[in-house]
Amino acid sequence: MDLNLLLTLEALLQEQNVTKAAARLHLSQPAVSAQLARLRTLFDDPLLIPAHRGMTATAKALQLQEPLHQALNNVRATLSTHRDFEPATAALTVGICCSDYLQAALALPLAKTLRRTAPGVRIALRNMDPTQLADRMEHGDVDLALMTPQDAPPGLHARHLFDERYVLIGRRDHPQLRDGISMEDYARLEHIVVSLSGGGFLTPVDTTLAKFGYTRNVVLSAASFLMVPEMVSRSDFVALVPRRLVRDRSDAFKQLEAPVPVAGFAVAMLWHDRTHGHPGQRWIRETLAGLAAAP
Secondary structure, X not given: OOHHHHHHHHHHHHHOXXXXXXXXXOOOHHHHHHHHHHHHHHHOOOOEEEOOOOEEEOHHHHHHHHHHHHHHHHHXXXXXXXXXXOOOOOOEEEEEEEOHHHHHHHHHHHHHHHHHHOOOEEEEEEOOOOOOHHHHHHOOOOOEEEEOHHHXXXXXXEEEEEEEOEEEEEEOOOOOOOOOOOXXXXXXXXXXXXXXXXXXXXXXXXXXXXXXXXXXXXXXEEOOOOOHHHHHHOOOOEEEEEHHHHOOOOOOEEEEOOOOOOOOEEEEEEEOHHHHOOHHHHHHHHHHHHHHOOO
């Protein structure tokens, strides 16, 4: 048995297209076609048959796909785990999927740390889409995800990193923002809210305020937390933001506890079996966990 044939079969079953499988394997299309012919003889089955778009797997091919993938992952893990990882000399690219807030709160500190300890390790930041996360990890596009654990797809390894809470921020010389502000005065302030889907002006905070008979004066809806501190610093607007987004900027903002209960959220790190045993990936995960543990 030629192990390269199994690697080709794995790529063909995932791509269901000879041209794409050849590009993924860095082989020519005729070479992959020849290997597919050998595989058909080996398994006494067509494995892939022409379809309207590309090719479609036969029943036997579908039966082979998962055990083949698991077996090859075990081989990859065996080949990688015996190697020592030397951060100072290592060359590695790590794909990290997370929201823009977590890019600022965790990915940026990680990148700064790597410049000092592992200058050959690079970070590729990816946009978060939980519905595609597991597939992107399986195909190697993403190595780590930072997200709330309740949104995580099943079947991934997970590690809790920290619990986040919200703080109320305003510019340092804001005339109405003070410690112990009442709920009524808080509602009268000019608020920025974040609507990740875009354009929303109501959040669970407004539902809570309504129970006490107050309506918040929301004047701006942002699609991201990332620019909110800058907006607040240049205006009389206030906003509730995750604490880690502004924890090192006490010189720029007043940071207060909101007079209304605001639920926080947990942040976890997730990864796939594909990278579980890789020594470099393990080192990255431990480094990230250490940064997350900082107060």
